[in-house]
Amino acid sequence: MKILMVGGGGREHALIMKLLESPKVEKIYCAPGNGGISDYAECFDVDACDIDKMTALAKDLDVDLVFVAPDDPLAIGMTDALEKAGFRVFGPNKAAAEIESSKIFSKNFMKKYNIPTAEYEVFEDFNSAKEYIENYKKFPIVLKADGLALGKGVLICKDKNEALDGLNTLMIERKMGKAGDKIVAEEFLSGPEVSVLAFTDGKTLVPMMSSKDHKRALDNDRGLNTGGMGTISPNPYYTKEIEERCFEEIFIPTMEGMNKEGRTFKGCLYFGLMLTENGPKVIEYNSRFGDPEAQVVLPMLKTPLIDILDAVVDEKLDDIEIENYKGAAACVMVASGGYPEKYEKGYKIDGLSDKGQLKDNDEVFIYHSGTKKENGEYLTNGGRVLGVASRAENLQTALDKVYYAIKQINFDKMHYRKDIGK
Numbered sequence: 001m002k003i004l005m006v007g008g009g010g011r012e013h014a015l016i017m018k019l020l021e022s023p024k025v026e027k028i029y030c031a032p033g034n035g036g037i038s039d040y041a042e043c044f045d046v047d048a049c050d051i052d053k054m055t056a057l058a059k060d061l062d063v064d065l066v067f068v069a070p071d072d073p074l075a076i077g078m079t080d081a082l083e084k085a086g087f088r089v090f091g092p093n094k095a096a097a098e099i100e101s102s103k104i105f106s107k108n109f110m111k112k113y114n115i116p117t118a119e120y121e122v123f124e125d126f127n128s129a130k131e132y133i134e135n136y137k138k139f140p141i142v143l144k145a146d147g148l149a150l151g152k153g154v155l156i157c158k159d160k161n162e163a164l165d166g167l168n169t170l171m172i173e174r175k176m177g178k179a180g181d182k183i184v185a186e187e188f189l190s191g192p193e194v195s196v197l198a199f200t201d202g203k204t205l206v207p208m209m210s211s212k213d214h215k216r217a218l219d220n221d222r223g224l225n226t227g228g229m230g231t232i233s234p235n236p237y238y239t240k241e242i243e244e245r246c247f248e249e250i251f252i253p254t255m256e257g258m259n260k261e262g263r264t265f266k267g268c269l270y271f272g273l274m275l276t277e278n279g280p281k282v283i284e285y286n287s288r289f290g291d292p293e294a295q296v297v298l299p300m301l302k303t304p305l306i307d308i309l310d311a312v313v314d315e316k317l318d319d320i321e322i323e324n325y326k327g328a329a330a331c332v333m334v335a336s337g338g339y340p341e342k343y344e345k346g347y348k349i350d351g352l353s354d355k356g357q358l359k360d361n362d363e364v365f366i367y368h369s370g371t372k373k374e375n376g377e378y379l380t381n382g383g384r385v386l387g388v389a390s391r392a393e394n395l396q397t398a399l400d401k402v403y404y405a406i407k408q409i410n411f412d413k414m415h416y417r418k419d420i421g422k
Contacts, residue, residue, distance in 0.1 A: 002065075068089060107184055332420045
């Protein structure tokens with residue numbers, strides 16, 4: 001098979017490496033790709049959101065499958081266009097992807113189908129939201145931009161002043177652009193967070209191994225929210241009993257509810273959960289693999305990924321058994337200093353081989369998130385630069401391998417959290 005991967009980050013790198021484990025996969029193309037991906041897939045300089053050029057590229061390459069990995073192209077209907085052009089596509093259509101691309105849609109959806117989530121209010125103008133916050137009594141409060149905002153559109157505000165500042169950031173200063181035209185204000189939930197990614201073809205839903213993301217930029221969960229600074233899998237808080245409850249109260253009702261809405265979801269559905277005193281509740285849905293969750297759940301996946309993709313596209317997911325490896329996985333993101341705000345690009349990365357991996361260390365894998373390759377050298381080209389990942393017999397061993405490996409990597413203003421998995 002020849003596959004076109006849409007996207008160019010660490011998630012796409014992890015997906016490509018997993019697909020290449022199967023002898024069925026003859027060739028992978030990626031658009032736009034990045035420095036590290038270019039060592040394993042042929043990359044093309046086509047923007048991930050350029051539907052016309054991506055469709056033309058898929059035709060030129062005569063691919064057997066297109067994998068639309070990021071949220072933005074899914075939200076604007078790339079799957080719909082590619083399917084119309086006759087391609088087999090992994091990734092939900094535009095209507096189904098709205099479960100992520102609109103926080104308001106997803107909150108109203110959960111309310112309609114009695115899926116447990118935080119209490120909330122929706123606001124379309126600044127003044128009514130301001131009045132609501134002025135009279136709010138149960139701080140902290142969570143403010144969410146309605147649209148996609150690179151994982152940074154969620155503000156946890158501990159008091160009224162912070163909430164008013166947050167509101168100003170979203171709706172007046174428009175720091176998240178059009179994503180903040182409308183907002184959701186919701187109650188603050190507390191408890192361990194769990195990420196569960198699931199394959200679904202709209203009839204069957206099979207969860208992957210659970211994981212835990214670490215969103216804050218700094219150690220001890222301080223600093224700004226980011227796209228994710230590190231992950232572990234499985235999540236130690238996610239017991240068998242909780243999994244069964246999530247299946248019954250959240251996973252299946254979500255799949256069936258989307259079918260009833262005429263928005264059948266086919267692809268990878270991500271459940272961001274909070275394990276509260278009153279049971280598991282949904283914080284958010286994503287319509288694709290998380291990043292950096294993909295970098296830990298894919299190494300734990302034993303069943304060939306290509307077989308699962310085929311089963312989802314052909315709506316035959318109930319025909320295959322999906323197995324995971326025993327043990328645990330960890331991934332720590334190595335970022336540019338200043339991320340998620342201002343940071344510089346173009347620094348040379350020392351310590352990598354000519355294949356973008358660690359020299360003389362096959363116990364870890366380096367997933368490239370924001371790199372470019374020039375004259376055989378890797379340069380920083382994003383906020384999150386590298387994901388250093390390992391699978392081992394237990395979590396501590398996986399973490400030890402990762403942190404040992406990070407010490408062999410260096411670039412100017414390099415930043416990473418030292419407490420992932422603690």
